[in-house]
Amino acid sequence: MDPTPPRNNAVTVADVARMAGVSKATAARVLGGYGTVSDRVREAVTLAARNLNYRPNELARSMTTGRSGTIGVVVGDIENPFFSLAVRGITDIARQAGFTVILTNSGENTETEKAAIRALLAKRVDGLIVSPAMESDVDHLEEAIRSGCPMVLLDRGSRTLGVDTVVADDGHAAEDITRRLIAGGHRRIAYLTACDTPDHRFRLPSDISTGSVRRRIEGFLRACHEAGLSGMEDWVRLGALTPAETQRIVTAMLTDKHAPTAIIASDSVIGLDVFKICRDRGIDIPRDLSLVSFHDADWTSVTTPPVTVVRQPVYQLGEKAAKLLVERLNGNGGPASRVVLKTELVERASVADIPAEQMSEARQEKV
Structure with a gap:
């Protein structure tokens, strides 16, 4: 057995075999984890590989073992x-x-x-x-x-x-949170997502190519239709791909004559952007706007107020x-x-009911 390690850093199976005093085929069986060898041979090859700091060639191994x-x-x-x-x-x-x-x-x-x-x-x-x-x-x-x-x-x-x-179970989760908002008097509920269409307008759920988001929007619309709210497709807002785009979309909504009273963020990245926009504009959550986010990200529980979320597994x-x-x-x-x-709805402090005196007005706008 030749105990002298090779000078080349690319140690090969042949190098290990030579140090272990076995054939290259035998060393390959041990190093590749296939075939049958004696315990003595396995120990000799393993020790040689360790001493030589042998690193397997993964491509060669895959060709041998599949x-x-x-x-x-x-x-x-x-x-x-x-x-x-x-x-x-x-x-x-x-x-x-x-x-x-x-x-x-x-x-x-x-x-x-x-x-x-x-x-x-x-x-x-x-x-x-x-x-x-x-x-x-x-x-x-x-x-x-x-x-x-x-x-x-x-x-x-x-x-x-x-x-x-x-x-x-995204569809039912979206239904549940939408029903919760509607029961609290909300009628102007926006659903905000990064998904988009060529003209940036939502018409049908089939417009949404991302399955998880489509299921959420379908759940949102089912709950709205179940409550007798019409035209809620117009409240699905697309294209929140970047913080800048999210700011543009949310600012336009919040400065509109019929601003939303609640926003459902399709993921926690969008939810955080909405939270920052409201903070920067002096919009009080939940007094002025209720906010719900999909995904229980770490930040959602430490903000003031902490954010109601759909906790996904x-x-x-x-x-x-x-x-x-x-x-x-x-x-x-x-x-x-x-x-x-x-999924699980985790209610925190970012959702508030609409005051009774505003509820009938909001209902008339959407029924």
């Missing part, structure tokens, strides 16, 4: 606390199962998402967890599935992809998506499942 030990994850916005927490759930389960996560950000752009999927497939990931930017443009996801790569959809489903899907969404993918990778060949996790 596994890279990696899971690719594509989300819409890694700066959004929602996705950050969901990815934490994914990585915790993946690590327990022996997988490493490669995270990519689509920026809610389909072309960027397509490039990310191509790059992850080129890296031979064992499976994919994707939060699609658009439900109406999933050809690249279909292609990935046809290539044999298992896939799970996170937070956003698809009507055409027959894969495991994990979503929150975000960590559990990621956790469940990863569990379903690991099950597929371990041989589960059953039919695709759709898992819907419950």
Whole structure:
């Protein structure tokens, strides 16, 4: 056995085999975790690899074993606390199962998402967890599935992809909070989202390509129609993509003759922007405006007042998506499942009822 380590930092299987006094094929079996060898040989190879500071060539290993030990994850916005927490759930389960996560950000752009999927497939990931930017443009996801790569959809489903899907009960959550606002006398209720259309106007839920947001808007409109409120489609405001756009939209609403008495923010990033705009303009929450946000982000409980939220099981969404993918990778060949996790309305101090003397006036405007 030659104990002299190679001078080249790129230690190879052949180097490990030479130090361990075994054949290259035997060393490869030990280092790759496949085949059968004696305990004595395994210990010799493992010790040699440790002494040489051997690092496996993952691409070579994947070509030998058919596994890279990696899971690719594509989300819409890694700066959004929602996705950050969901990815934490994914990585915790993946690590327990022996997988490493490669995270990519689509920026809610389909072309960027397509490039990310191509790059992850080129890296031979064992499976994919994707939060699609658009439900109406999933050809690249279909292609990935046809290539044999298992896939799970996170937070956003698809009507055409027959894969495991994990979503929150967004529609009923939006119904519940809208009913709560209506019961408190609110009639001018705005729903604000980053989703957009070419002319920046909402007409039908089918205009919204992001499934989770579409379900929330559908729930919002169902509760409004159930209460006999007409024309509430006009209160769905689109395009809050950046703080500047959110400020423009919210300022226009708040300075209008018929300003909203309540705003439902479709995510916590928009909710925080609305809160800051109100603070800067001297608008008192909840006396002048009630505010509700989807996602129980950390900031929502420490503001004055603390903000009423729809608490989504975000960590559990990621956790469940990863569990379903690991099950597929371990041989589960059953039919695709759709898992819907419950949400919770957390009432704090950012919602107030409309005073009785204003309630009848507001009702007349919308009934």
